[in-house]
Amino acid sequence: AQTVTQSQPEMSVQEAETVTLSCTYDTSESDYYLFWYKQPPSRQMILVIRQEAYKQQNATENRFSVNFQKAAKSFSLKISDSQLGDAAMYFCAYRSGQTSGSRLTFGEGTQLTVNP
């Protein structure tokens, strides 16, 4: 079974600075997808960024980028120029690429605080 581990229960960053959230995962599959989701106080789960395992290039979405190290099974999220609205719980998630409708396996989450 796949597992996802986020070793940082809480992180904080100053507004306008950069922060990196860590995620590691364990799988025996070669075809899979990785995601970062953000859950603000409203509890709405919002997709931040996704990475296909077969792509070597790291995904980027505006101020959000990932460092995908497939051999190390590491998938960290970098937030540049942090804004107050980035404050949320961030979840790393894994999904098998083998079948339609397959599950997302989530990590425990990292609570990010952005200080003005």
Next chain:
Amino acid sequence: ETGVTQTPRHLVMGMTNKKSLKCEQHLGHNAMYWYKQSAKKPLELMFVYSLEERVENNSVPSRFSPECPNSSHLFLHLHTLQPEDSALYLCASSQGSTAAQFFGPGTRLTVL
């Protein structure tokens, strides 16, 4: 309406009540999911429906009963729940095996 909607947003029920949670997706997706989010625990997958057929039942107690009448709607029927079932219930949908899942706002359930 756009995206994934869930009703009600908040629900308080007694252990002997019967209630239903509703999820509707307006994205044209072909798979829908129920997740449970309890305090201080990772999200737990409960059920998966793909093309209106249940493809996964993740050892969920029978007091939770899902229903997927068509590709746009998903229900979670609740009966004789326990206080430990109090949680945020999230619905999600996706298209195909490669797509990300998009979530609704959740239903905050409290069982007294």
